[in-house]
Amino acid sequence: MGSLRLTLCTGALAVVALAPAAQAADGREVSVTPSTPAAGADLSLRVTGCEGRTATAVSAAFVADARLTGAGGSLAGETRVRSSIEPGPYDVKITCADVEVQGRITVAADGGGAAPASPAAPVDAGGGWTATHLSAMEPHVAGPGTGHAVTGLVLAGVAATAVVLRRSRRSREAD
Structure with a gap:
C-alpha cells in the first residue's frame, strides 16, 4: 500500500x-526594458497574452500613455519615464481588447550613469527594403x-x- x-x-x-x-x-505578462529605468529614460513595454492588435499602457511614471501594437497576442511599444519622478515602484495598467493587465515598474534611485534619452547626433536609419517589409518585424509569441x-x-x-x-x-x- x-x-x-x-x-x-x-x-x-x-x-x-x-x-x-x-x-x-x-x-498575460508585462515586461519592461530596461527593467529598472531611471527618471527621464526611454523604456520599451511588451505585453503577451492580449487579444487584438493594439493596447494602451498607462502609469503615473510615464510622460504620456504608451500605445502598444502587434499581433499574435504580443504587443509592444515605447514611452518615457517622467524626469521629475521620485524613485520607487509604480503600477502600469495595460488595456487591450476590454481586458486590463496589471504590471509594475521600479524607477531607479540614481540616473547619473544612464545613457542619454535621445541620440546626440543624427543616426543613419537606412531605408529601402526595411520600409516595405515591416510585417517581418512584428513581434511573435515564442515558447510553450x-x-x-x-x-x-x-x-x-x-x-x-x-x-x-x-x-x-x-x-x-x-x-
Whole structure:
C-alpha cells in the first residue's frame, strides 16, 4: 500500500507542478526594458497574452500613455519615464481588447550613469527594403503554449495511471 500512496503523491505533485505552467501559458505578462529605468529614460513595454492588435499602457511614471501594437497576442511599444519622478515602484495598467493587465515598474534611485534619452547626433536609419517589409518585424509569441501544458498534464496522468495499474496487478498476483 505504501507504493500506491507514493505513486498517487507523485502524480499529484506532477499535476501541481504543471498547473502553474498552464496558467502562465494562458496568462498575460508585462515586461519592461530596461527593467529598472531611471527618471527621464526611454523604456520599451511588451505585453503577451492580449487579444487584438493594439493596447494602451498607462502609469503615473510615464510622460504620456504608451500605445502598444502587434499581433499574435504580443504587443509592444515605447514611452518615457517622467524626469521629475521620485524613485520607487509604480503600477502600469495595460488595456487591450476590454481586458486590463496589471504590471509594475521600479524607477531607479540614481540616473547619473544612464545613457542619454535621445541620440546626440543624427543616426543613419537606412531605408529601402526595411520600409516595405515591416510585417517581418512584428513581434511573435515564442515558447510553450496551452497545448504543450495540456499535453504534459495528460502524459503525467497516463503515466500515473499505468503505475497504479501495474502495482495493483502485482499485488493481485502476489495474493
